[in-house]
Amino acid sequence: MAFVQGVAGAGKSTVLEAAARTLEGEGRRLHGLAFQNKMVADMKAGAGIEAQTIASFVWQGERHLAFPDTPAAQAKRDEMKNTVLVVDEMSMVSNDDLLRLFEVAAALGVEAIRGVGDKQQLMPINAGKAFSVVQAAGAPVAYMNDNLRQRTDVLRTVAELANVGRASAAVRVLGDNVIETKGGDQSPVEVAADRWLALSPEERSLTAVFASGRETRGDINTRIQEGLTADGTLRGPGLDVTVHDRVSLTPEELRYTQFYKVGQQVTVTGHIPELGLRRGGTYEVTRVFTNKVEMRRGSEKIRFAPRKLDPTVTLERLQISTLDSVRLHEGETIRWTTNDTERGMDNAALATVTGIENGRVTVELASKDTITLEPGDPMLSRLSLAYALNMHMAQGITTDKGIGVMLSHETNLSNQRLFNVLVTRVRDAITLATDNTDKLMRQLDRNPGDKTSSLETVGRLVVDGPEAKARAADDALTAAFDSLTAGDAAGLPDNAPILLANLPDLPDLPPMPASTTDWSKGGMEGAGMEALGMDGAATDGADGRQAADPSRSAVDPTAPDRPDTDRTGDGRDAPGIDRVLSSADRDALADLPDLADLPPFPASDTDWSKTGMEAPGRDEPLDDLALDDARDGDASDRRDDMRGDDLGHPSEERDDLSSLPPMPPRDPDLPLPEKRLGLDL
DSSP: OOOEOOOSSOHHHHHHHHHHHHHHHHTTTEEEESSSSSHHHHHHHHHHHHHHHHHHHHHHHHHHHHHHHHHHHHHHHHHHTTTEESSSGGGGGOOOHHHHHHHHHHTTSEEEEEEEEOOTSSOSSSSSSSSHHHHHOOOOEEEOOOSSOOOOOHHHHHHHHHHHTTTHHHHHHHHHGEEOTTTSSSSSHHHHHHHHHHSSSHHHHHEEEEEEEHHHHHHHHHHHHHHHHHHTTEEEEEEEEEEEEEEEETTTGGSSSSGGGGTTTEEEEEEEETTTTTOOEEEEEEEOSSEEEEEEEEEEEEOOOOGOOOTOOSSSSEEEEEEEEEEEETTEEEEESSGGGGGGGGOOOOEEEEEETEEEEEETTSOOOOEOOOTTTTGGGGEEEEOEEEHHHHTTTEEEEEEEEEEOTTTTTTHHHHHHHHHHSEEEEEEESSOOHHHHHHHHHHHHOOOOOOOHTSSSSSSSHHHHHHHHHHHHHHHHHHHHHHHTTTTTTTTTSOSSSSOOOOOSOOOOOOSSOOOTTTTTOOTTGGGGGGOOOOOTTSOOHHHHHHOOOOOOOTTTTTTTTBBBSSSSBBBTTOOOHHHHHHHHHHOOOOTTTSSSOOOOOSOOTTTTTTOOOSOOOOGSSOOHHHHHHHHHHHHHHHTTTTSOOOOOOOOOTSOOOOOOOOTTSOOOOOOSSSHOO
């Protein structure tokens, strides 16, 4: 196994075509796998290779795990001989799906597995983030860090910032391309839709509209459809169809009643023996109780407890959707919301309505094939308008221009990963519409859109934490300096900027405030100044600085015969003189910040000459007590050893409590208490 980590726009999909041709020349083949049918279709068209979904590959191969010695299993192993599997957009594949894929591939004797993706983009809906974990764990990884998609300096800078988690900075770089509707007459949805409608038909075909959430996407679709009807682009009276708008839920979420709503449609897509449900039925939720859900299909009524769903089964066996009404016209752009593989209709693939007659709808598929859907065809209820695209469905596509909508109050959807997908889909221009720019920037900074793996939780691996992000930022900075070095070799001036030219100068950033502290006085008068050779009282200069002492000559620390002025004859630190640092010490200190904007350290209110340890009721400090002479001598010797170290050691004399009367002996006839012994004593 080996992996390719590439930033958005690095040309990962293009590399697959070259890899396929190379393997073919060696008598081997490249077989593609992807999370969605739309990605599978793109791999077939773009790389010219055979491809299928991960789910279908696993389903076809799992039967051979239990019976590996059958003729069918041997035939499948012969088919997969000399085959390299490549998983595209691997960052979206869950742990369970990837594990099952590895198990099936091993059983079928697959030669090798390659994963391609970008760990900074969207993560799996289900548990895990395997693509990020394998990289952090040290798996073989090839990197593609050069962005080839964006064709302007601004967009390249925005993409780089988004890729390292600097979404708010990327918003600033976009400048006037960010449209804020706060206090205006239009909403972000209306701004996005109207801007797209104002384009020419040719420009519309080159411009995609992106929405962060389901509700926003639906509102944009409706407004654009109304505009296209008004300008005559959509033709005919239209046909009303009832469609299923899918609600994306994980298998674990389906085990809780709070995710079920009255009126929802529940389609059984797999056999569920623990609930007594078989594949194929569609029910309507009629009542939701604390622990149970009631569903009806015609006269059939079923009550079930979602918690009885087996949590170890991660296959999709229930699909939740809501019913909505859509009016279709000739010329309408739609997308499929489920698969009909036999007729070439893939989930998320686009199609165009070319004719409507007597309830029959004729569509042109993405493959340019034409098909007519009769009244009652199930695919007529498995479609939606496709003028706006959900950002979760946008990963992997490329367009010349884009208009995106992100709302500051969508706290879960407005995150750095979705923003990264939004700004890296386009080649030439992106417009972002939002309700409040400042709030959106703060929201993006707060929500990276990450999920935590179990290995991170127990501290065994650092994947997407601060340390990993710091490394990514360091790598980006290193790449910038490398490009500067390359510029020097090309004859560019030494002061050529690292960032690309023609970028906004971020005028909205406030200037750095000036320090209000007068550091010429240092704020360090008082105890300990004499030990530093900076007596606070000697400020003879007019500006408050210490006057130079002509009797003290400068010592060259680099001179080979310089006096060792920081030690006395017996090797102890000498008080009240300047220490002369070695060359290594000076180099180390030179790299430290000057911290000029920090306030001065406040003066202490404690008189440490008395050590703050006076005995109650006495006027004299403890130093005046008559203590044992021998102990005084030992303490004096120790104090002499510590003088001059500038640490302000207090006096070592302590009260030995010798003046207290002795503890009287215990009366042996007095019994000890049996309980609360410590408290009674």
